[in-house]
Amino acid sequence: MAFVKKQVDVTPIEDTVFAIVKLAKQAIMEKGDDAVVNATIGSLYGEDGRIVAYDSVFGPYDRIKKEVKAAYAASFTGNESYRKQVYEWVCGDNKLHLAHSVIATAGGSGAVSIAINEMLDEGQTLVIPKIAWGSYALMASMHNVVVTSYELFDGDRFHLRDFERVCREVMEKQHKLLVVINDPCHNPTGYSMSMAEWKQVIGFLNELSVLGDVVILNDVAYIDYAYQKDARAYLSVLNEMNAHVMCIVAFSCSKTLTSYGLRCGAALLLAKDAAQVREVEIVFEKMARSLWSNIPNAAMENFTYVTTIGKDSFLQEKQEYVELLRKRSACFIEEAEACALPCYPYKEGFFVTVKMPDNQTRDRFHEALMKQDIYTVKVNTGIRVAICSLPLKKCEGLAERMKEIYVQVEAER
Numbered sequence: 001m002a003f004v005k006k007q008v009d010v011t012p013i014e015d016t017v018f019a020i021v022k023l024a025k026q027a028i029m030e031k032g033d034d035a036v037v038n039a040t041i042g043s044l045y046g047e048d049g050r051i052v053a054y055d056s057v058f059g060p061y062d063r064i065k066k067e068v069k070a071a072y073a074a075s076f077t078g079n080e081s082y083r084k085q086v087y088e089w090v091c092g093d094n095k096l097h098l099a100h101s102v103i104a105t106a107g108g109s110g111a112v113s114i115a116i117n118e119m120l121d122e123g124q125t126l127v128i129p130k131i132a133w134g135s136y137a138l139m140a141s142m143h144n145v146v147v148t149s150y151e152l153f154d155g156d157r158f159h160l161r162d163f164e165r166v167c168r169e170v171m172e173k174q175h176k177l178l179v180v181i182n183d184p185c186h187n188p189t190g191y192s193m194s195m196a197e198w199k200q201v202i203g204f205l206n207e208l209s210v211l212g213d214v215v216i217l218n219d220v221a222y223i224d225y226a227y228q229k230d231a232r233a234y235l236s237v238l239n240e241m242n243a244h245v246m247c248i249v250a251f252s253c254s255k256t257l258t259s260y261g262l263r264c265g266a267a268l269l270l271a272k273d274a275a276q277v278r279e280v281e282i283v284f285e286k287m288a289r290s291l292w293s294n295i296p297n298a299a300m301e302n303f304t305y306v307t308t309i310g311k312d313s314f315l316q317e318k319q320e321y322v323e324l325l326r327k328r329s330a331c332f333i334e335e336a337e338a339c340a341l342p343c344y345p346y347k348e349g350f351f352v353t354v355k356m357p358d359n360q361t362r363d364r365f366h367e368a369l370m371k372q373d374i375y376t377v378k379v380n381t382g383i384r385v386a387i388c389s390l391p392l393k394k395c396e397g398l399a400e401r402m403k404e405i406y407v408q409v410e411a412e413r
């Protein structure tokens, strides 16, 4: 007997992050905070061990009239001022000569999920990186979409050859391509592609599009935590997309504003042909209406206020944390290099990932770390260290401790 539909995977979510967070909290209760390294939490935390909630964001939010908080949004696609401002914010100084539209979504997750659901038919294949945010695969599975993956790195660089190989294989099979590029500040490695890498990717996808339409799903959830000055410059390369290539940029207010709980984000549609953009907009609007109906009015109004009138104080406050991330990551990476603890090529962002030769070794290492009260998150062939929530004093000496434990794990093989 089954009440749910036939074509759905009924195995429970294996929320490994939540389970490890629980263990870390338990260890802190038993042994005290100083004795435990909790590098599991994927939100921005201050040096005081508390979640960051920007004054420049939540001050204005608290001043929003209760009637505005109570009201529905102006439309299923989002408030006009919000849609306009997301475009301005995401593009920054780049002048895009592309037709565009913005649809408000339930966080960045909403944008990614509707893109997977509406750009591919059931049974088709989505292309994602081999090391990736776990939700891509879950979303695909809930929409009965198959997943295949490309090798992310060739040494310290983006693995263009494998990206091309996998995209070509899928294109030849289904004459349609939806490929996720989580850049800049890739979760969980912290890699950001160079302009040259983006140019190669777009050049290749233009060529590939003779076989079928191409949709790039560019997940920019962490873009506002890049260390490089112009993290948005690569967007100008999208001007080179031909008429058979579209880009859907998934934007998240959760990270940008430290407002994870307000569930606000957007899908920014970019393509040469306005009619094609309009078609996707129509479908996304209907999807929005059928799923969440509309996005919290006050969350959208607040984003618009904070990134216009409140912009200077917001940028100043956010920059303090970008600098903090820079310090924490530099500390971990420099010490890791000094003791030869291998990490995936980190440039910027919330996480550093220690490289593992295979998932069996990773599992043993992860277990051994917990025995020494170091709590991390397992990712494919890696151990994710959430420097976004780890105070600087806990970053210090961590790489060396991890290396010592790793050496022991290897010795006990």
Ligand code: PLP
Binding pocket: 042, 106, 107, 108, 109, 110, 133, 182, 187, 219, 221, 251, 252, 253, 254, 255, 260, 264, 265
């Ligand atoms: N994309 C990536 C890579 C993420 O890590 C996350 C959140 O962890 C998201 C998108 C979506 O976040 P939200 O739905 O809270 O905006």
